[in-house]
Amino acid sequence: MKRIACRIYQKIMKFTAYFLPWREPVLIEGEDSVLELPDILVEKGLKRILVVTDANLVRLGLLEPLLRILERDGITHTLYDKTVPNPTIANVEEALTLYKDNLAEAIVAFGGGSSIDCAKVVAARLARPKKPIAKMKGLLKIRKKTVPFFAVPTTAGTGSEATIIAVISDPEDNAKYPIIDHALMPDYAFLDAELTINLPKNYTATTGMDALTHAVEAYIGKSNTKKTAELAKEAVGLIFENLPQAFADGSESEARHQMLKASYYAGLSFTRAYVGYVHALAHSLGGFYDTPHGLANAVLLPHVLKAYGEHAERPLAELYDAAGLKGETDSALKAKAFIAAMEKLSRSLDIPLTIKGIKEEDIPLMAERAAKEANPLYPVPRIFSAKELERFYHSVRE
Numbered sequence: 001m002k003r004i005a006c007r008i009y010q011k012i013m014k015f016t017a018y019f020l021p022w023r024e025p026v027l028i029e030g031e032d033s034v035l036e037l038p039d040i041l042v043e044k045g046l047k048r049i050l051v052v053t054d055a056n057l058v059r060l061g062l063l064e065p066l067l068r069i070l071e072r073d074g075i076t077h078t079l080y081d082k083t084v085p086n087p088t089i090a091n092v093e094e095a096l097t098l099y100k101d102n103l104a105e106a107i108v109a110f111g112g113g114s115s116i117d118c119a120k121v122v123a124a125r126l127a128r129p130k131k132p133i134a135k136m137k138g139l140l141k142i143r144k145k146t147v148p149f150f151a152v153p154t155t156a157g158t159g160s161e162a163t164i165i166a167v168i169s170d171p172e173d174n175a176k177y178p179i180i181d182h183a184l185m186p187d188y189a190f191l192d193a194e195l196t197i198n199l200p201k202n203y204t205a206t207t208g209m210d211a212l213t214h215a216v217e218a219y220i221g222k223s224n225t226k227k228t229a230e231l232a233k234e235a236v237g238l239i240f241e242n243l244p245q246a247f248a249d250g251s252e253s254e255a256r257h258q259m260l261k262a263s264y265y266a267g268l269s270f271t272r273a274y275v276g277y278v279h280a281l282a283h284s285l286g287g288f289y290d291t292p293h294g295l296a297n298a299v300l301l302p303h304v305l306k307a308y309g310e311h312a313e314r315p316l317a318e319l320y321d322a323a324g325l326k327g328e329t330d331s332a333l334k335a336k337a338f339i340a341a342m343e344k345l346s347r348s349l350d351i352p353l354t355i356k357g358i359k360e361e362d363i364p365l366m367a368e369r370a371a372k373e374a375n376p377l378y379p380v381p382r383i384f385s386a387k388e389l390e391r392f393y394h395s396v397r398e
């Protein structure tokens, strides 16, 4: 699509967004806050629920305290625990069958972005039973209220508990794409840092960098409101302050809690202000090679930001201040120093500089899909064509 047409589309979308039904989840946070969930279900008269999670979290025993209280309170739960990282259409359909077979009345999404997104698409399928998932791709294809939805994140990264987005993979086509609709905003979000204490170091690092990427891409985009800009800045500050600590000492509950907040704020910000090319490029990598989402973002982020050049200079300089960095006064130098600080942070978290397994021959199609995802939807500082996007894959290819 021509650059000028993209900009017109983005202006119209920004204007239209003022008339859309934005809402936020009811936020319940703090130690053991997830244990308040059964009371809320009882209050609402919900007696049968589907819990969507993954096998690893079940093995770690993370759900046990919640499940015990559900049982005590007479709430029947059915567990779907086969969600894979980069959740698939098959995951959603299996979980949907369980929901229907057990006459569930609500969904609890318990896990990282993968479990939450899988659960969101189950809710979407229930709202639109005749619409296949492939037809939900893109913007506002659901437009119907879903069943009551409760999100419990166990990573501090995707912010899916605060977004109208679900990202789904179709392995048959090596595809991974976002579904974006207000119906997908969870009704409740529980930020309970104790659940993230055993998150392995590499996931603490990469999911934290995912949250940072959300905040940065939202802030430098052209569709910010005063509120999304504030939320993004707040998230950047919290991440610079707390991610090193959460990584160095996983049991540090306060740093973990602040990271959950950062991820939540970044989610609220980008769900309205959008992400950008880093995410579009990362989704293609996820679709082709199952690359963990946060890792793909962390590695691509500095390359894309540098390529924006002066188009992103002012907002990046502002984020330099938001990150609490000191020393530079000139705007161009601040922008450069902010990118350098993110690279330094990434290295200190043992995140590699390149991504293994990218095949030269896959690059044109991956870039084409990334361009299709981003143009015209994402209000990026500078518009790149599919051909121009190819170079980012070359830059990060090992």
Ligand SMILES: NC(=O)c1ccc[n+]([C@@H]2O[C@H](COP(=O)([O-])OP(=O)(O)OC[C@H]3O[C@@H](n4cnc5c(N)ncnc54)[C@H](O)[C@@H]3O)[C@@H](O)[C@H]2O)c1
Residues within 6 Å of the ligand: 054, 056, 057, 060, 084, 085, 086, 087, 111, 112, 113, 114, 115, 117, 154, 155, 157, 158, 159, 160, 163, 164, 165, 166, 167, 195, 196, 197, 198, 199, 200, 203, 207, 210, 286, 293, 294
């Ligand atoms: N909907 C959105 O707004 C949005 C935004 C960004 C990313 N995403 C999507 O989210 C997915 C990635 O989610 P993610 O990065 O949270 O990872 P994930 O859900 O794929 O989990 C990664 C791994 O970490 C493990 N894990 C999770 N929490 C744990 C804990 N507390 N302790 C120990 N192990 C734990 C999981 O079992 C899994 O093996 C991708 O598909 C991505 O595209 C969605």
Ligand SMILES: [Fe+2]
Residues within 6 Å of the ligand: 158, 210, 211, 213, 214, 279, 293, 297
């Ligand atoms: Fe992300």
